[in-house]
Amino acid sequence: MRLAAKEEYFDEPTCEHNGVAKEKKACKTATPGSSTGGCALDGAYIVLSPIKDALNIVHAPINCLGNSYNQRTSKAISGKEYYMYGFTTAMNENDLIFGSEDKLKHGITYVYNRFKPQGIFVYNTCVPALTGEDIEGVSKELTAKFKIPIVPVFSQGFSGNKNLGNKIAGDALFTHIIGKKEPVIDLLGDFNINLIGEYNIKGELFLIKKALKTIGINVLSTITGDSTIEEIMYSHKSELNVVICSKALVYLARKMKEKFGIPYIEESFFGMTSTNRAVIDIVNSIGNMKLIRKAKDYIKIMTKNTEEKIYGYKKFLTGRKVLLFTGGVKSWSLISALNDLGLRVIATGVKKSTDEDKLRIKEFDENGNIIMLDNGNPVNLIKIAKENEADIILAGGRNQYTAIKSLIPFLDVNQERLEPYTAYEGIEFLAKRIYSEIKNPLFKLLKESI
Numbered sequence: 001m002r003l004a005a006k007e008e009y010f011d012e013p014t015c016e017h018n019g020v021a022k023e024k025k026a027c028k029t030a031t032p033g034s035s036t037g038g039c040a041l042d043g044a045y046i047v048l049s050p051i052k053d054a055l056n057i058v059h060a061p062i063n064c065l066g067n068s069y070n071q072r073t074s075k076a077i078s079g080k081e082y083y084m085y086g087f088t089t090a091m092n093e094n095d096l097i098f099g100s101e102d103k104l105k106h107g108i109t110y111v112y113n114r115f116k117p118q119g120i121f122v123y124n125t126c127v128p129a130l131t132g133e134d135i136e137g138v139s140k141e142l143t144a145k146f147k148i149p150i151v152p153v154f155s156q157g158f159s160g161n162k163n164l165g166n167k168i169a170g171d172a173l174f175t176h177i178i179g180k181k182e183p184v185i186d187l188l189g190d191f192n193i194n195l196i197g198e199y200n201i202k203g204e205l206f207l208i209k210k211a212l213k214t215i216g217i218n219v220l221s222t223i224t225g226d227s228t229i230e231e232i233m234y235s236h237k238s239e240l241n242v243v244i245c246s247k248a249l250v251y252l253a254r255k256m257k258e259k260f261g262i263p264y265i266e267e268s269f270f271g272m273t274s275t276n277r278a279v280i281d282i283v284n285s286i287g288n289m290k291l292i293r294k295a296k297d298y299i300k301i302m303t304k305n306t307e308e309k310i311y312g313y314k315k316f317l318t319g320r321k322v323l324l325f326t327g328g329v330k331s332w333s334l335i336s337a338l339n340d341l342g343l344r345v346i347a348t349g350v351k352k353s354t355d356e357d358k359l360r361i362k363e364f365d366e367n368g369n370i371i372m373l374d375n376g377n378p379v380n381l382i383k384i385a386k387e388n389e390a391d392i393i394l395a396g397g398r399n400q401y402t403a404i405k406s407l408i409p410f411l412d413v414n415q416e417r418l419e420p421y422t423a424y425e426g427i428e429f430l431a432k433r434i435y436s437e438i439k440n441p442l443f444k445l446l447k448e449s450i
């Protein structure tokens with residue numbers, strides 16, 4: 001049984017804060033309250049649940065899982081689409097006293113017989129971790145019985161926050177799935193890459209893949225949007241790992257580099273500038289001259305087309321002010337997209353950001369004026385928005401009514417967002433949405449009636 005998070009999760013040689021990591025917010029071991037806004041279970045579930053032919057069982061009292069249906073808004077082209085389902089053993093008081101390994105076995109057996117998934121992830125949580133349930137032993141026993149990977153995920157929330165959960169999930173894939181199968185020759189293209197940390201929210205992966213495919217790059221495996229257990233098993237055959245907007249999953253990319261020799265780069269596909277940069281970085285890393293030329297031509301055409309399509313929106317949006325309050329990497333990756341639209345970001349939330357995320361914010365902060373917001377309570381958010389005359393708040397669903405009740409236009413940019421915002425088409429969707437929200441006549445009417 002594994003109670004504490006592995007020490008190596010806090011030892012990241014690629015992180016400039018290594019060695020002092022325990023004092024740093026995003027990497028440190030848990031302290032009371034550090035899981036507010038998402039514990040390790042949440043982080044692990046985000047990474048693993050988009051795999052469309054695997055099922056997820058949270059071994060916990062019923063509250064840990066939250067909604068059991070369609071919790072995330074990942075999309076899948078075809079297949080079983082099991083990412084819509086979530087299962088829990090719903091532990092109760094009896095289970096605390098008498099143990100619940102049999103209940104867990106029964107749950108795994110039920111979902112296997114009922115759905116015939118290609119893999120099952122079993123999440124440990126605070127309660128069974130403290131009572132000492134052997135989820136590793138149960139998983140091993142049933143893996144041998146059902147001949148599919150049944151993977152224990154040591155994501156008990158007291159170990160740490162969401163970022164740590166991402167790492168734990170990456171480790172589970174590295175230990176139990178990656179490298180376990182070879183791809184058939186038809187699946188390999190001339191240039192094969194993996195995308196790590198892309199969960200296909202609202203189909204964002206499809207837009208990224210479309211751009212890469214046009215140039216001639218084959219995405220062999222995505223970890224984990226629209227993916228299958230099998231494609232993750234043969235992901236070790238790619239020549240490059242592209243980590244998308246995820247500091248925590250650099251851990252997985254580094255492990256794959258050490259074991260399989262696959263180099264990795266970190267990129268973002270939010271906005272035109274970032275997409276152009278990502279494409280160029282990918283082809284430069286592959287190093288094929290023909291591919292580089294093709295990518296440069298493609299970027300030229302797409303930039304021109306996209307500029308034309310967003311022209312009208314950009315004319316209206318230029319100079320308008322945005323308060324951005326979202327988690328982790330989106331605190332900087334979205335700034336790039338908003339800069340593309342001529343918008344001015346007045347403040348961005350850094351509650352869940354690492355120090356590196358904060359450095360990236362400074363990179364995109366053209367005038368050096370962006371306020372870094374650690375305190376996201378509604379009163380503070382509205383105070384900052386009003387003091388700085390924000391035209392719109394971009395945040396997650398929980399801030400929606402805070403904004404609207406204060407008569408400030410709002411757009412959800414977290415997982416409940418309505419459209420994909422990546423790559424070239426994504427910036428058009430984003431422009432259109434922000435334009436529509438700011439232009440919404442309701443706010444003007446309401447202000448006049450007060």
Ligand code: SF4
Pocket residue numbers: 035039040041042060063064124125126127155156157158
């Ligand atoms: S795993 Fe622990 S911290 Fe996370 S939701 Fe369950 S009880 Fe809460």
